[in-house]
Amino acid sequence: MGAISPGAAPMWVLMIPGYVPVDVPLWWLHEVMDVERMLRQQRRMLWATAVCFAVGLLAGTVALWGGTRPFSGDGSVLMPIAVVAGIIAAAAFAVSTRMHRAGETAPMPTWQAVVSDVSTVAVALALVGVAGLGVLLAGEVLATGLQGLQLPAIGGGLLAGVASALGGRFAFRTGIRLSTRDVASLLFSFLVIGTLFAVLTATDTTWWDRSFSQLGIGAGGWAFNGTVIIAGLLIATTGSYVGRDLHRMLGDAALRGIAVVVVAWSGAGLALAAVGLLPLDQVPVPHAIAAFATLGLIVAAAIATTVLMGELRMLRALTVVLAVLIAVAVVLAFVLRMLSVAALEAVVVGLVLLWLSTLVQLLGILAPDESRPSSRRSPLRA
Incomplete structure (x- = not known):
């Protein structure tokens, strides 16, 4: 009985040990290998989810041991569960x-390995947040719908297990092949989650009439300030991964330009972190300086990135539109x-995130997946 041709064989037949189809094209072999790799990753993610649930259940139960606690309010189960889920x-x-x-940074020079390792640590901290x-x-x-609910230690532990399973699965998947798109998505998710939480817990319900910085004032200001600080860390990390992709595309010849891009994004991230570290009610002038520095450095980073990717008309046009619309919004506000300043901030953040999402999509298409160790001992020397 002759061998079944690849086009006629169902997938389960192709997986039979010893079965060798005739005239197998190379692309077909690559496709089968990709399927096997993805199935293996799915199995690992399922195991990771199960382990995270079990560890979260145990850690949550231990952390909440000692009697029942309210679901919300003073002494609630939420903060211990949040800590457990973040660590896991x-x-x-x-x-x-x-x-x-493992070993991805081994062939890299010291400066490139340090940048890669620092960026990985920053992503881990962001996942905690x-x-x-x-x-x-x-x-x-x-x-709002569970007022008065009291949970024993095991009940809180179950919630911690579920939260840990969800967070752990997302984090495990992120670590499989960390891309610039993943980091940017993490930034978007964190900004949305952190800002919504700050809005829901704000003591000043008229903050929207002034600026988002009002959310960082008072006893509950830690939520907004913490969100801004970690978002700044993520912006700097996104810039590092943008630089990585640009290096994979352009090589060592473009290292000086790439260094400018990374420094600009890092500066924007540090300036945004300073916005959270310098609350509006305590140091208004430094807070305002940090806010305007963030805006200026983001525009500079966008322009520097566009210059390096100058052949892409789509990105050039989008960058011009970004700069013009931000300028118009500033004129309308001031x-x-x-x-209002709050409306200006919302417009600017929306425009920047739109531009950044387009950039990371383009890099995902154009940048090779393989790591590219540099042959230079310094990014600023030929």
């Missing part, structure tokens, strides 16, 4: 990175007084 998410990311990308704030935001939303 970071651990899942570390394990996944070790399993799937996303998982923790995600738990607090979900609890804040559910609290010259014509037609926009």
